Amino acid sequence: MVRRNRKSLGVIINSIILLLIAACMVIPILNILAQSLTSPDRMQDLSGLSIIPKGFTFQNYQILFSNPQVTRSIFISIFLTVCGTALSLFLTAITAYVLTRPSFVGKNFFMIMLIIFMVFEPGLVQEYFVVKDLGLINSLWSIILYRTIDVYYLIILMRFFEEIPESIMESADIDGAGHFTKFTKIVLPLSKTAMATMGLFYGVFRWNEYFRASIYINDPSKWPLQVLMRQFVVLNDNSSMMNSSGALSAEVLKSIDFNSLKAGTIIVSIIPLILLYPFVLKFFTEGTMDGGVKE
Numbered sequence: 001m002v003r004r005n006r007k008s009l010g011v012i013i014n015s016i017i018l019l020l021i022a023a024c025m026v027i028p029i030l031n032i033l034a035q036s037l038t039s040p041d042r043m044q045d046l047s048g049l050s051i052i053p054k055g056f057t058f059q060n061y062q063i064l065f066s067n068p069q070v071t072r073s074i075f076i077s078i079f080l081t082v083c084g085t086a087l088s089l090f091l092t093a094i095t096a097y098v099l100t101r102p103s104f105v106g107k108n109f110f111m112i113m114l115i116i117f118m119v120f121e122p123g124l125v126q127e128y129f130v131v132k133d134l135g136l137i138n139s140l141w142s143i144i145l146y147r148t149i150d151v152y153y154l155i156i157l158m159r160f161f162e163e164i165p166e167s168i169m170e171s172a173d174i175d176g177a178g179h180f181t182k183f184t185k186i187v188l189p190l191s192k193t194a195m196a197t198m199g200l201f202y203g204v205f206r207w208n209e210y211f212r213a214s215i216y217i218n219d220p221s222k223w224p225l226q227v228l229m230r231q232f233v234v235l236n237d238n239s240s241m242m243n244s245s246g247a248l249s250a251e252v253l254k255s256i257d258f259n260s261l262k263a264g265t266i267i268v269s270i271i272p273l274i275l276l277y278p279f280v281l282k283f284f285t286e287g288t289m290d291g292g293v294k295e
Helices: 001-038 038-044 059-065 068-098 105-118 124-133 151-162 166-174 180-185 188-207 213-217 225-234 249-255 259-293
Strands: none
Touching: 038 249, 038 259, 059 068, 059 225, 068 105, 068 124, 068 151, 068 180, 068 188, 068 225, 068 259, 105 151, 124 213, 151 188, 166 180, 180 188, 213 225, 225 259
């Protein structure tokens, strides 16, 4: 009875600690959401811990989505994320498959070279001149092709591929399956959890990329959302947000509260990632159940 009470007390304490940690993460996001939905003339009524909007309004989102620069940058970010993630997943998976084949000659050499590339990254100046010589300055491909294969993620995926029983691969060899068939029909279906994890990592990285985009993309019409958000939220460049807002009435423009508009911009930038997590979580749950059932 005493041991059970101690166990119950431990569960309660752990639950309280986890709830406090969750509150520390969720409350700032809810506060930003409340700011974005608060009427501009009621912003002074919000405190740093307020999570309920004052004078509920969608005015900030109306301003954002009526701005062609914002909508264009959102579609550019989606394009960069989808294309970059798909390309990174394909190249990382096929490289991991090749490097985990027992018959591959020179595996140790290539692994050493990859680790060297991971530890000693080229300088930004050299990288810029390579991009320039390739003619990719002011091109979205300069962002898509950047770090297409992350060596750390490659090693993780290699460890996962190595867990696939070799007997399955040998059976496929007996049936006359080639490497492409084994890769697409055996390795990938058995690696859904790993591929979903890598896809999430690559997707978050691609969506949040702004540094290289701000260097390689000179045309504001090709800016992804993160670069536009940095100009507006971090550098306080209001002109980057308001130059294309001619469709709004003068009364709306006069009533704008830039702090609440910045909050709306932040919410717009994180919504896609929040929507992505439930879909990826399904694969995590399936992987946990597959590994937990013993017969």
